[in-house]
Amino acid sequence: MTTAATTGHDDAVIRAAREVFAEQGMAAPMAEVAKRAGVGVASVYRRYPSKAELVEQVRIAAFRLVIAEAQAARAEESDPWRALSRFMHRCLREGSGIGTVLPPLEKHHAFSAEFRILQQQVAEVIEALVEDAKLAGELRADIDWTDVLLLFKHLNPALPTGEHRRAELRARYLGLVLEGMRSEGSALRGPAPDTAEWRALCDNLEA
Template identity: 85%
Template sequence: MPTAASARHDDAVIRAAREVFAEHGMAAPISEVAQRAGVGVASIYRRYPSKTELVEQVRIAAFRLVIDEAEAARAEEQDPWQALSRFMHRCLREGSGIGTVLPQPEAQHPRSVVFRDLQQRVAEVIEALVEDAKLAGELRADVDWPDVLLLFKHLNPSLPTSEPRRAELRARYLGLVLDGMRAEGAPLRGPAPDTAEWRALCDGRTA
């Protein structure tokens, strides 16, 4: 069973890896991750034998954060639109790491069962938020749950400024996006991604 110290170690490594790989891609050395996390290189390799596995764990951590935020928003907000809005704001808040653009894994690297299970759960919890808001007449009918996930990517580009400033900009542009998601908006061009296309985009392959 993990100790509190090992959990803190893992959290520090995951945060550092997310930042380093987002900034420098897979060419970044593990030593850079270790330096930012304040741990030894050997300790990272004992826990994560390869960069590819470490990147997958970063994605798994992001999936868990998305699920937690979606479930909390749906449970605690009575108004479906407020639940969806809260969820998106929380996912893009300062330091969340959700939506960070990471390098794609090697094509031959198989996704773990944990990864696939959490990926599916992410789809389910966001779909529930989206459908609730549609049924309430607050979210436009032509927005689907994959749109929300791809918006996280669009709203969180790599910018040459501090994370607090990036968070301010994310919140600013999310406000514009949420206004456009309201039910009274003009029809959107083109269909939303379907499940197969969303998975392909997540996996870095052609649908």
Template identity: 85%
Template sequence: MATAAIGRDDAVIRAAREVFAEHGMSAPITEVAQRAGVGVASIYRRYPSKNELVEQVRIAAFRLVIAEAEAARAEEGDPWRALSRFMHRCMREGSGIGTVLPQLEQRYAFSAEFRGLQQQVAELIEVLVEDAQRAGELRSDVDWTDILLLFKHLNPSLPTSESRRAELRTRYLGLVLEGLRSEGAALRGPAPGAAEWRALCDNRAE
């Protein structure tokens, strides 16, 4: 894909993430096109339905999570610093990770690409968590699913700029990281299982 086309595609994904998070699936594609600075027809040529566009927003987030997890493990010698860096980078301004998007139709079937990346995300985060737990730095009752669902809790839709939202995410992530330390009091309730996490990730009831 040419550089200009990639840039337009990235702009559409960013715009779609913002519009659907703000207005749900009822939002018109014209709003996405306006924010992205492209024509409506060009969006429909690339993404024939809103469901497919929302899936691509999630795929873009998966790819970023994977890149950040791989970089954190490769470049940080300390497992706690690797986990902390990973979470901070995923919450940085403009990342879009954790953005709460609308539910898709129950009959919508996610692509093989989506499912493959979803599984890769789970495996990489599990490794980061296990590394930090083996080092005695992360509490033993935290599961990899907890880390991923924290992204949703830390990135609510707020009526302010993305810059300010990113500042607030960083602030509250600092509090969360202190609670993840190994000496913390026992957590109440069980961690999400893999099936529950997948359903929540898909924005569907299990």
């Protein structure tokens, strides 16, 4: 049975792992993750036997956050453009962890069924936000849902400064990006990623 203490422990480890692997890559020791999470190394290994599994769980946690933010935006914002804008701002807010650039996993890594199910749900909820905004005539026709997901990575690079300042910069440049996504914009160069390309980029496996 999952307890509040167990959930809190897992959340702390996931946050720590996201930070450590984003900063140091897969060479980072699990001991550093444990230290930053404030737990013992043995405790981390009991729950996450390998670095690859821990990285996958970091990404699963991000998927869940994306889905929750998309669902809340659609439910609470009657205007489709405001819903899409809110969703993107919330995903890039301070400490969200969404869009953090993690190191690639080994090319033979086999993702869990949970990962694949949530990955598909992410695609569906973001596609719904994008299509709503297009139908309302507020989002340019050549934007695809895959563009939105890749923008999270472009807008959240590793920077040598604290998370508060990084969040300020993400919000600043997201404002510029959103203006470019309006329906009045000139045609974009090149096609959006197709679903297969997005999946490959999302999997983030070694070449």
